[in-house]
Amino acid sequence: MTALERTARLVMWFAALVTVVFLMTPLVVTVAASFGSSSVFSLPPPDWSMRWYQRLATTRGLWPALFVSLEVAAFSTAVALAIGTLCAIALVRGRFPGREAIATFLVSPLMLPGLVVGIAMLQGFKVAGLREAYSSLLIAHVVITLPYIVRTVLASLSLFDFSLIDAARTLGCSYPSALLKVMVPALGPAFLTSGMFAFLASMDNYPISIFFTDGWTKTLPIQMLQYVEENPDPTIAAISSGLVLLAILTLVVGDRLVGLRKLADF
Amino acid sequence: MKGWRDPVALLAIPAIAYLLLLYALPLLWLLMKSFIGPGGLTLKPYIDFFADPFNWRVVWNTLVVALWVTLVCLIVGYPAAFALARAGVALQIAMLVAIILPLSVGVVVKAFAWQIVLRRDGVVSQFLVAVGVWDEPQRLLFTQAGLVLGAANIFLPFMILPIYSVVKLIDPRLTEAGATLGATPLYRFLRIVLPLTLPGVVSGIAFVFSMAVSMYVIPSLLIGDRFQTLSTLTGRSFLFMRNEQLGSTTAVVLLVLAVSVVVGSSWLARRLGARA
Numbered sequence: 001m002t003a004l005e006r007t008a009r010l011v012m013w014f015a016a017l018v019t020v021v022f023l024m025t026p027l028v029v030t031v032a033a034s035f036g037s038s039s040v041f042s043l044p045p046p047d048w049s050m051r052w053y054q055r056l057a058t059t060r061g062l063w064p065a066l067f068v069s070l071e072v073a074a075f076s077t078a079v080a081l082a083i084g085t086l087c088a089i090a091l092v093r094g095r096f097p098g099r100e101a102i103a104t105f106l107v108s109p110l111m112l113p114g115l116v117v118g119i120a121m122l123q124g125f126k127v128a129g130l131r132e133a134y135s136s137l138l139i140a141h142v143v144i145t146l147p148y149i150v151r152t153v154l155a156s157l158s159l160f161d162f163s164l165i166d167a168a169r170t171l172g173c174s175y176p177s178a179l180l181k182v183m184v185p186a187l188g189p190a191f192l193t194s195g196m197f198a199f200l201a202s203m204d205n206y207p208i209s210i211f212f213t214d215g216w217t218k219t220l221p222i223q224m225l226q227y228v229e230e231n232p233d234p235t236i237a238a239i240s241s242g243l244v245l246l247a248i249l250t251l252v253v254g255d256r257l258v259g260l261r262k263l264a265d266f
Numbered sequence: 267m268k269g270w271r272d273p274v275a276l277l278a279i280p281a282i283a284y285l286l287l288l289y290a291l292p293l294l295w296l297l298m299k300s301f302i303g304p305g306g307l308t309l310k311p312y313i314d315f316f317a318d319p320f321n322w323r324v325v326w327n328t329l330v331v332a333l334w335v336t337l338v339c340l341i342v343g344y345p346a347a348f349a350l351a352r353a354g355v356a357l358q359i360a361m362l363v364a365i366i367l368p369l370s371v372g373v374v375v376k377a378f379a380w381q382i383v384l385r386r387d388g389v390v391s392q393f394l395v396a397v398g399v400w401d402e403p404q405r406l407l408f409t410q411a412g413l414v415l416g417a418a419n420i421f422l423p424f425m426i427l428p429i430y431s432v433v434k435l436i437d438p439r440l441t442e443a444g445a446t447l448g449a450t451p452l453y454r455f456l457r458i459v460l461p462l463t464l465p466g467v468v469s470g471i472a473f474v475f476s477m478a479v480s481m482y483v484i485p486s487l488l489i490g491d492r493f494q495t496l497s498t499l500t501g502r503s504f505l506f507m508r509n510e511q512l513g514s515t516t517a518v519v520l521l522v523l524a525v526s527v528v529v530g531s532s533w534l535a536r537r538l539g540a541r542a
Contacts, residue, residue, distance in 0.1 A: 005451050015342055016349035016361060019426065022342070022419055023364040026379030027371060029389060033382055041382045083281040090278035106281060109289060111528050113480030115497055116296070116517045117289065119504060123299075124292025143289045146281065197370070204372035207482050210505065221374045221483075228378055228487065237382075240375040247370035251363065260362045264427055 027244050034237035041234065052238040059235055064216075065223035068137070072219060073202035076141035077149075077195050083142075084149030085187075089179075092157045103154060110147040114207030117143070122211040133217040140212055144205050145198035152194035155265075156187055189257045196250050203243075297521070300514045311515045325519070328495040331413060331485075332478035336425075338418035339474045343425035344467065350426065351433040365423045373420060377487040380416035381407060384488065390415070413489045417478055424473040432466035465538045472531030476524050496520045 034052055036045025056062065087106065091099050109117060121140050130136055160183065168178035184191075206221045213222050220239075227236050254263050303310055315321050350361045368376065383389050384406040391403040406412035436459065444454040482497045494502075496516050503513030 002451055008451070008455075012345045012349045012352075015345035016353065016357060018342055019346040019349075019422065020360055020364040023368050023422060025383060025389065026376045026419065027368060029383050030375065030379045041385070083284060086277040087281035090274050090276070094272050094274040094278070096272050096275045102278065102282060105290075106285060109285075111476060111524070112293075113497060113517075113520050113524050115480065115482050115500055116521045116524075117293065119500070119513065119517050120292035120296040121288065122504075124288070124295055127295070139288060142284065146285065150281070200370050200372075204374070206374060207480075207501075210501070221372055224374050224378070225483065225487075228374075228381070232378075232381070236378055240371075240378060243375050244371055247367055250370050251367055254366075260359065260366065263366050264362055265431065 030237050030240045031244060033234050034241040036234060039233050041237075052234040055235050056238055056242075059227075059239075061218065061223050061226075062239065065218045065220045068134070068217055069203050069220040072137050072141050073145075073199045075138050076145045076202050077199045079142045080145035080149045080198055081191060081195055084146050085153050085191075088150055088153040088157050091154060092160075093162065103150070106150045107147045109143050110151075114205065118208035118211040121208065125212075133212050133214040136212040137209060137217065137219065140208055141202045141205065144208060145202050148198035148201055149194045152197075153187065153190050156190035160186055192257055193254055193263065196254060200247070200250065293521075296514060297518060300518045311511060312519075315512075315515045315519070321516075324494045324496055324499050324516075327493060328479055328497070328520075328523075331410065331417070331495065332475050334410075334414040335417045335421060335478040336471055336475045338414060339422050339425035340467070340471065342418075343422055343470065344429060344463075347426050347429035347433050347463075347466070350430045365426055368420070369423050373483050374487075376420050377416065377484045380412075380419065380484075381487055384412040384416065407488065408490050408492075410489065410493070413485055413493070416488045417481060417484050420484060421474045421477055424477065425470040428470040428473065429463060429466040432463050436462050461538075465535050468531055468535045468538060472527055472535075476527045479523055479527070480520060496523070 032045065033041045035048050035050070037047040037049035037051065038045050084106075087102075091103055118140070121136075121143070125131075125136055125139075130139075164182050164186075165175075165178045168182045169175060173181060203219075204221060205219070206225065209219045209222055213219065218226075224236060224239060251260075251263075254260075300311060301307055301309070346361070350358060350365075353361060385391070386403050386405040388406070390406055391400070394400040395403055406415065440458050440462075441454050444458050445451075449457070480497050481495075482501055485493065485495055485498050486501075491498075491502075496519060500513050500516040500520060503509040503516065507513075
């Protein structure tokens with residue numbers, strides 16, 4: 001091995017180490033700060049305590065915001081799963097022109113600045129006479145979740161053997177029930193992982209939600225950013241740690257269902 | 267065309283109609299409205315916008331920060347993608363967890379964490395003092411360096427994963443063949459490995475750059491109001507200044523910037539793919 005190759009190898013392993021430490025830093029720091037007794041985020045904390053978690057119960061606005069976020073994420077993911085899967089079937093099975101362009105169009109909300117999409121929707125909804133925050137959130141979030149569903153279900157569907165459906169129909173299934181009994185189970189992992197990531201993306205969205213909130217209807221990220229700006233104390237770290245726990249659960253479930261390496265597919 | 271009569275195509279209608287009506291149409295409307303003044307078609311908002319040196323500063327801030335973030339991600343992410351592809355089982359799992367886990371945690375959570383990390387007594391400052399780079403603790407929060415560091419952290423997975431997806435497909439026999447034929451390691455890297463990874467690099471750069479150009483929460487928390495980017499200025503004009511005219515103009519400028527990155531990079535990736 002030449003000196004150059006040794007250096008290259010060294011750089012590679014060093015980058016691996018830096019990546020792991022660097023990427024885990026914010027999560028570790030958040031969890032550590034949430035268990036500290038200090039209200040000014042001294043790290044390492046002088047003493048450990050659960051007081052910030054005890055405060056969660058009485059934090060004003062936190063629970064309503066959490067429920068709004070959960071409802072919006074659940075609704076928009078469900079709608080996106082339904083219309084996204086139908087569309088993916090059409091794109092894989094159909095023989096009509098422009099399928100590539102349609103796929104790009106459906107994934108495009110992921111690539112455009114969220115804030116711009118939010119502003120456009122705000123003005124569009126106003127023109128249409130929709131002013132109510134909650135229903136606007138429900139409608140807008142489908143646009144956020146749909147790309148995740150279409151991307152993953154499309155990829156998984158193009159590997160699906162459609163002659164299985166014909167086989168089911170030969171055996172006496174109607175077309176819809178063949179889809180339901182043969183295709184849906186085969187696509188189960190794709191539904192679950194894309195659904196999870198779509199759900200998380202909706203829960204996490206700030207730049208679109210910010211245009212559809214009012215005094216009563218706020219999503220969790222909006223409410224959290226408000227806490228950070230008004231009164232930053234480790235209560236936010238405690239909420240964050242709860243979300244980190246949710247992410248860990250998602251990852252474990254994702255790993256069980258499709259494997260870590262598959263989750264990293266791009 | 268006969269193809270349009272394919273009944274399966276009907277299944278695509280709900281999703282397409284939804285996006286057309288609730289996403290594409292509003293975007294077009296925003297775009298059109300920004301060119302319509304009191305007396306018909308006009309470029310005045312854009313002329314006014316670019317006549318103001320403050321706005322040039324804003325565009326400059328946006329691009330410079332996005333370039334730095336992309337550069338940091340590329341420098342760390344390129345070798346890291348190779349490590350991920352070639353690591354043993356334990357390290358590979360550690361890296362995959364470190365990459366995917368933060369992706370499932372919200373940006374508000376991570377940006378808030380960086381507020382703690384970048385403080386004068388935060389871990390970065392403590393680390394740099396401990397290794398002797400700094401003589402005394404310094405505050406990185408509300409500085410450009412802090413913003414770049416925090417944003418690079420949040421976007422790094424989007425650089426590593428596309429590069430990893432091409433690195434893992436490289437056939438090791440290619441470089442072995444190069445070695446047998448007498449190519450030096452540097453020559454093998456430059457002529458065999460680098461060209462094969464370019465499509466991944468291009469899409470990684472496009473992901474990170476376009477996200478860094480449009481980021482809103484991260485600069486709001488890590489640098490504050492004194493440093494405006496196109497995205498924070500757009501948000502402020504709508505949410506605080508109630509200046510919809512300015513906001514629409516900056517939104518369109520931002521949109522054009524983001525779309526050109528996406529279109530340009532996919533064109534480049536296709537060309538590279540065709541050549542490889």
